[in-house]
Amino acid sequence: MLKEKIESIKKRATDEFLGAGESQKLYEAKVKFLGKQGEFSQVMKEMGKIPKEERPQFGKMVNEIKIELEQVYKDQESQIRKKELDQKIETDFLDLSLPGPTAGQGGAHPLSLVTSEIVKILGRIGFSVRLGPLIESDRYNFEALNIPADHPARDMQDTFYVDDQHVLRTHTSPVQIRTMESENPPIRIVAPGPVFRKDHDASHSPNFNQIEGLLIDKEVSMADLKGTITFFVQEFFGKGLKTRFRPSFFPFTEPSAEVDCQCPVCKGKGCQLCSQTGWIEIGGSGLVHPNVLQASGIDPERYQGYAFGFGIERMAIIKYGIDDIRILAENDLRFLGQFKL
Numbered sequence: 043m044l045k046e047k048i049e050s051i052k053k054r055a056t057d058e059f060l061g062a063g064e065s066q067k068l069y070e071a072k073v074k075f076l077g078k079q080g081e082f083s084q085v086m087k088e089m090g091k092i093p094k095e096e097r098p099q100f101g102k103m104v105n106e107i108k109i110e111l112e113q114v115y116k117d118q119e120s121q122i123r124k125k126e127l128d129q130k131i132e133t134d135f136l137d138l139s140l141p142g143p144t145a146g147q148g149g150a151h152p153l154s155l156v157t158s159e160i161v162k163i164l165g166r167i168g169f170s171v172r173l174g175p176l177i178e179s180d181r182y183n184f185e186a187l188n189i190p191a192d193h194p195a196r197d198m199q200d201t202f203y204v205d206d207q208h209v210l211r212t213h214t215s216p217v218q219i220r221t222m223e224s225e226n227p228p229i230r231i232v233a234p235g236p237v238f239r240k241d242h243d244a245s246h247s248p249n250f251n252q253i254e255g256l257l258i259d260k261e262v263s264m265a266d267l268k269g270t271i272t273f274f275v276q277e278f279f280g281k282g283l284k285t286r287f288r289p290s291f292f293p294f295t296e297p298s299a300e301v302d303c304q305c306p307v308c309k310g311k312g313c314q315l316c317s318q319t320g321w322i323e324i325g326g327s328g329l330v331h332p333n334v335l336q337a338s339g340i341d342p343e344r345y346q347g348y349a350f351g352f353g354i355e356r357m358a359i360i361k362y363g364i365d366d367i368r369i370l371a372e373n374d375l376r377f378l379g380q381f382k383l
Contacts, residue, residue, distance in 0.1 A: 044085065044088055044089075044091065044092060044100070045100070045103070047085050047088075048085060048103070048104060048107060051075060051081050051082060051085065051107075052107050052110070052111065054075070055071070055074075055075040055076070055081075055111050055114075056111065056114055058071040058074070058075070059071055059072075059111070059114050059115050059118050060114070060118060062118065062122070063122070064122060064126070065119070065122055065123065065126065068115070068118055068119055068122055071115075072115055075111065076108070076111060076112065076115070082104075082108060085104075086104065089101070149378065149379070149381055150381065151370075151378065151381070152358045152362060152364075152370065152378070152381045153251055153354055153355065153358055153370060155358075155381060156354050156357050156358045156361065157234050157251070157253060157354055159278065160232070160234070160253055160274075160278065160352070160354075160357070161232060161234065161253075163274055163277045163278055164232050164255060164274060167270065167273065168230045169230050169231060169232045169255060169257075170230070170231055170232070171231070171232055171233070171234065172217050172220075172221050172231045172232070172233050173217065173233065173234075173235060174211075174214070174216055174217035174220055174233065174235070175211075176210060176211055176235070176236060176238075177204055177208055177209070177210060177211070178208065178209055178210075178211040178216045179207055179208055180206075180207050180208070180209065182216035182219050182220065183201075183209050183211055183212060183213075183215075183216050185337070186216075186219045186334065186337040186338060187215055187216075187219065187293065187294040187334055187337075188293045188294050188331050188333045188334050188337070189293045189294070193293060200212075200239045200240035200241055201239070201240070202238050202239075202240065202248075210237075210238035211237055211238065212237055212238065212239055213237050213252055213254070213351065214233040214234065214235050214237060214252045214253070214254045214351070215233075215254060215294060215349075215351070217231075217233035217235075217254070218231070218233060218254065218256045218349065219334070219337070219338050221233075221256065222256075222258065222335070222338035222339065222340055223338050223339055227258045227259060227260075227340060227345050228257075228258060228259040228260075229256060229257065229258040229259075229347070230256070230257050230258075230259075231255070231256050232253055232254065232255045232256075233252075233253065233254045233255075233256070234251065234252070234253040234354070235251065235252065235253075236249055236250070236251050237249075237250060237251070237252050247355065247367055247368065247371065249371075250353060250354070250355050250367070251353070251354035251355060252351055252352065252353055252354060253351065253352055253354055254349060254350065254351040254352075255270070255349065255350045255351070256330070256347060256348075256349045257270070257347055257348050257349075258330065258335075258340065258345055258346075258347035259345065259346070259347065260344065260345060260346070261346065262329070262345075262346040262347055262348055263329075263346070264297065264299075264329060264348070266348060267327055267328075267329065267348035267350065268285070268287060270348075270350075271285055271301055271327060271350060272285045275303045275324070278357070278361070279303060279306040279360070279361065280306050282309075283303055283304045283306060283309070284303070284304045284310070285301060285302065285303050285304075286301075286302045286303075286321065287299040287300070287301060287302075287327070288300045288302065290326060290328075292326055292328055293331070294328075294330070294331050294334050294349070295326075295327070295328025295329055295330060295331055295348075295349055296328065296329060296331045296332075297328055297329060298326065298327070298328035299326070299327050299328055300323055300325075300326055300327075301323070301324050301325050301326065301327050301350065302321040302322060302323050302324065303321070303322055303324050304320060304321060304322075305319075305320055305321065305322050306322075306360065306361070307363070308320065315360070315363065322360055324352055324356065324357065324360070325350060325351050325352040325353065325356075326350065326351055327348065327349065327350035327351070328348065328349065328350075329346060329347065329348050329349075330346070330347035330348060330349055335347065355367050355370055358370065362381075
């Protein structure tokens, strides 16, 4: 009785294997007869009904039939695959004259776009770029900028210390000191680059970018500084925008001033971007402190200068209407794809 079941399974499996015209149907037939829960496996569970002396011979017969069916399956699988490949070759047409797939075109990061635009605008009035190291000595980052060890301004900067004498630079002002030490006046430079401070929220990042400008020459005044910044604001944000200077304090400039410009979105009428004030703070500025000139080897009796600095992320936020500084560092392609050169 059990032998007849095996023979029946062999015949039906062979018929279904040979009758399968495509790969999927052939595979389904294999699962049906030779799978773990297939008909062969179910029959094998009934071997306990066979007398012990007949089991070896029965088991040998079952294995031979199973091997035979597996060979039938492999032969049929090979034929079906060849047939399907031939059909694909006949029906699929490769037009070699068609252009190949195009790769997505990248674009500059908004911070790179802003930096490049600032450099180009200031380059038109004689400023050239200088760069400096990201790890600075205490002297270049603080001492030479009129910020001694006990100066309260050090507390304002939330510094990352590498060791007792070196820090991750908190501003790009050290580039100004290095330039004044190595070049003779007149000097007219901008120093863009990353800076580091212990600060992190929706409007601050521990790693952000600044660009600072420095001019050293004879008979330099606040009027020159105001003219330069007014020119820059109107070129960067739009013609006709006004600027204003508010008295402030920076240890490396005297006098010092915070710089505001009219909101480029509402033109001074008040909106969400400018918190309904009509004005947006864009950076700090002032005349270079005589102590800074002297520490850099420049005679403050002969030369004067002015300096100014902007946060590049802040300029990008204002220019492009971005509401969270952190998105600039996330590199989300959906966001970056909105910016083109």
